[in-house]
Amino acid sequence: MRCTIGVDIGTSSSKGVLVDEAGTILATATRAHEVSRPRTGWVEMDGEVWWDEFVGLARELLAAVPEAEVAGVGVSGMGPCILLADEHDHPVRPAILYGVDTRSTAQIARMTAELGDEDITRVGGSTLTSQAGGPKIAWVADEEPEAWSRARRLYMPASWLARRLTGAYVLDHQSASQVSPLYDIEHERWHEPWWQRYAGTVEAPELRWAGDVAGTVTDAAAAASGIPAGTPVVTGTIDAWTEAVSVGAHELGDLMLMYGTTMFLVATGAETLRTPSMWTTAGAFAGTRNLAGGLSTSGALTAWLKDLTGADYPELLGEAATSGPGARGLLMLPYFAGERTPIQDPDARGVIAGLTLEHTRGDLYRAALEATALGVRHNVETMRAAGADIRRIVAVGGGTQGRLWLQIVSDVTGLVQEVPETTIGASYGAAFLAAGATAAPGAAPAIDAWNPIAETVRPDAALRPFYDALFDRYVRLYEGTTSVVHDLAADQRGATPTTPTPEAP
Incomplete structure (x- = not known):
């Protein structure tokens, strides 16, 4: 049975799928992991874990379907991450993760002063933010000279x-x-x-497109993973873009909305659109450009509330539904890990406004779901103001399993969302890329045949005036609390584990 394997290295877990030629998932496997947060604003991960988890996932998938004949392997991962390795491919330090890691503020300021915003935007498409990889490389050079002296190669998952x-x-x-x-x-x-100027001692990797074959499995890799030597492996790309591939949301006019640990949006077009508050990138395929954005928390925020309250998700969703639109007068800013787009503020923090003694955990959970939806709306409106032609919204990711969250996002944004049959995410997109790269000429699969639309979520027009007013309050709440919140963020950066904590009365 001809199959492809897709593996994605995510923020909270790595996932693998084994898929047949028709797009049917034959086996899945997952490895949960945690990132390291050694200081406020730092988010890291040991790059060796990525390979170890890939090996475990591949062996588990192959053991589940012994008759599988692996025709190709797709790879994907969170990003942009900066993993620097020496000439022997040993990491010189843990990987620095994407925009949730905000340590490179000084490098962003220095590089912007040295190069100028106009030239940076002309060359790279976007102003420098915590999402940009260049300042993270510069941070290692500035702050960890011993590690930098050994750095020779640059990797992402x-x-x-x-x-x-x-x-x-x-x-x-x-x-x-x-x-x-x-x-x-x-x-x-x-x-x-x-x-x-900024990465001179590091060899620049050869550039390919996401669906291009990078090479074939070596004997050593075959011995470790169980995948036959000689199997083609695609180059792959960052998980959000691979998720877009998994649901066919990579055509001109598409917007992919990814519900995960963080929330990610990718709008695809033919033009290079530039706006200081979003990310301009190359597309996954030649001839396309993207305008992208992301919330620093979404699933991470709901998971925090679940852990804090001790309730499970079904309980919280039921209580949030009962709470109703507006969470009985609560308004939350979801900036619990700073915020990426469109405010580009690493010192933003979570705010819950309107709390009373009468509010319940269901109200808090509803407010969290609405906060992420308001963040999505803020991004969509910014993209459209920059010229993005958004014709179709496709939702993907683990959060699509909860109909309430989907409905709230549609109600808040006024957008129709299409939900495909398979929402497992980037690992499925990676398997699809591998299938396309290894298919016979003229026989490449189509994603709408692999993964048709299963559900359409439409906004409730009656709620539009309410959510228009709430969105205005959302924007004003951030503007009105920024000064105090930035002071608190500065205090947090200066805090240490030995800082005395006042005893509770």
Whole structure:
């Protein structure tokens, strides 16, 4: 039975799927993990875990379907992450994760002053923010000179797996475009002068497109993973873009909305749209450009409330439904880990306004769901103001399993959402890329045949005036609390584990 394997390295877990030629999932496997947060604003992960989990997932998938004949392997992962390794491919330090890691504030300011906002945007497409990979590289050079002195190669989760599987040192264009400002988005190549200036001792990886074959499985990788030597491996890309592939939301006019630990939005078009509050990137495929955005928390926020209250998700969803629109007068800012787009404020923090002694955990959970929906609306309106032509919304990710959350997002944004039959996410998209790359000429699968739309969620027009007013309050709440919240964020950065805590009365 001809199959493909897809593996995605996510923020809270790694997932693998084994898929047949028709797109049917034959087996799934998951490995949960945690990121490290050694200081406020730092989010890291040991890159060696990515390979170890890939090996475990591959062996579990193959054991579940012994008759599977693996035709190709797809890889995907969170990003942009910065994993620097020495000439022997040993990581010189833990990987620095995407925009949720906000340590490079000083490097962003310095590089912006040195290069100028206008030139940075002209070359890379976006202003520098905590999402940009270039300042993270500069942070290692500035703050950890010993590690930097050994750094010779740059990886992200997908390219790390491709390297370990095939020996190829490659990075896809989409991921490279997020190593801003070191990638020239119009010419689709590394910007050599700035690469030499900020990453000169690191060899620039060869650039490929996400669906291109990086190489084939080596004998050593076959022995470790159980995947036959000689099996083609695609280059892969960042998980949000692979999720878009998994649901067919990568055509011109599409917007992919990913419900995960964080919330991610990717709008696809042919033009390079630039706006200081969003991310301009190359697409997963040649000839496309993306305007992207992301909330720093979504599933992470709901998980925090679940753990805090001791309730399970069905209980909280039921209570949130009973609470009703507006959460009985609560309004939450979901900036519990800073915020990415469109406010680009690493010092933003969560705010809950309107609390009384009468409010319940269901009200809090409802307010959290509405907060993420309001954040999505803020991003969509910013994208459209920049010129994005959004014709179709496709929802994907674990959060799509809860109809209430989907309905709230549609009600708040006024957008119709299409939910495909399979919402397992990036691992499925990676398997699809592998199937396309290894298919016979003219026989590549179509994603709408693999994964048709199963449900359409339409907004309740009667709620539009209410949520219009709530969105206005949402924006004003951030503006009105920024000064105090930034002071608190500064206090948090200065806090240490030995800081005395006043005893409760």
